[in-house]
Amino acid sequence: MLYKRHDKISKSYDVIIIGSGLGGLTAANKLAKDGYEVLLLEAHNKLGGFATWFFRKNKEFIFDVSLHGFPIGMKKTCRKYWNQEIADSIIQVKDVRFLNPQYEIKTDFTKTDYTQKLINHFKLDPQKVEEFFFFLSSMNFYDDQSMTNKELFEKFFPNRNDVQRFLLEPICYANGSTLDDPAITYGIVFSNFMSKGVYTFEGGTDRLIKLMRDELLKNGVDIKMNSFVDNILIEDSIVKGIMLNGEKVYANSVLSNANIKTTIEKLCNIEHFSADFLEKTKNIQLNTSSCQVYIALKTGETIDHIGELVFTSTKDTFDTEDLLDININSRTYSIYYPEIRPQEKLNKVAIVSSTNARYADWKKLSDIEYKEKKQIMIDETIDHLETLIPDIREKIELIDAATPLTVEKYTHHPMGTSFGTKFEGLEVSMNLQKEIDGLFHAGSVGIIMSGWLGAANYGVIQANSIESYLYNLQPKDEIHAQL
């Protein structure tokens, strides 16, 4: 059922899920399908977390916020844990381009094409390229995590900044990786993409979330939006439920889809945790944030096909720090041609320019400086876009922009982090249940568990842990009856 804004919740649940990002949503659906009583609480007035969209001009124009591309694995996850209609709507992004002073390349972002480009365009030894891909595919979560991305690239392609850019730049955009992050976080995500390329959702994020909401309600999940959870209730190291608008709601387990640091330091009373665990939580580094410029073309206006994802940079060489510069030099354009929403026959083109960004650079500006900087970002983006689409200016209907402060405001994520936490967040997230019985976390952590696929899969992993926890709570005669 869908609770209304002022409804009181008097029932108790097997699981309460705080937050409806793709991690929370997927966990909720799996648990409900497996027969558990689930309550899903979302602070916002719509489900999806970062998987979101917004309208402008009386809903005449729509923008997707985080639908740029994800790996093929999302199809399998959706088929298994959602439904066939959702899985069937996942379609390939075929035309990915790179434009920078080092090279201009068009690719479908598959291993076959990347191998060809590395050998033919970058003139690398075919055996080295094969060894590189083999090394990546044999990496797993339990590997040695001391090797950094920088060391990985130096090991296989020493002194090849152009190759480093070709291999790492798209992943920096996908999850905020830097040269100093553990190579494992790059290896897993890059290999996921390389298996069959980049995918998107036909019909846009609004259609995906509507289909997910219908599926949750069909499977019996109780949903309440506009519900910011104040606290998680814990007694004697056991979770008891949550506090919502001053009222207690009881449950045998709680899954938080909020940021891991927020979950521990703000939603819980820290007295319940060991000193060592709190120290580890304090030391978790947040990942970086991002800026976007949203551009809608006038209805019926078309542009020549310039690719669906276009990675651009004006920098002569590649460094992951440059991608974060407030004086923007690198932009990834996602072009949403009318075909992305065939159901609605909208006949509209939208372009979103994305840039990774540091929260601190934007936070320190005065109100006037902030407005000016945002306007400069918009103006410079249009100037740059003109180099790709010369007559773009006269085709534009409206422009909007978001900064790390916008991300923070709408998502409650500390410092507007777009990709959760660095690698150390994963261990803390996975060990939460060892500190407090029945308390679990699923949300962007450790770089690996972020992005649409990472978040959804982490929701499944944590739903499994909750199921075994609840199973062990049951009186033994009930378990025998089930068996």
Ligand SMILES: Cc1cc2nc3c(=O)[nH]c(=O)nc-3n(C[C@H](O)[C@H](O)[C@H](O)COP(=O)(O)OP(=O)(O)OC[C@H]3O[C@@H](n4cnc5c(N)ncnc54)[C@H](O)[C@@H]3O)c2cc1C
């Ligand atoms: C601009 C941008 C572009 C991106 N592009 C891509 C892309 O192209 N491909 C890709 O794979 N990934 C992309 N990502 C990342 C991806 O969207 C996220 O990693 C993923 O959606 C995060 O899911 P999550 O489960 O961690 O939850 P989140 O999306 O972080 O959602 C958490 C939810 O919890 C709610 N919440 C928090 N606290 C409370 C509380 N106390 N009470 C109630 N509710 C609460 C929030 O309101 C939110 O809805 C992008 C992210 C951004 C910001």
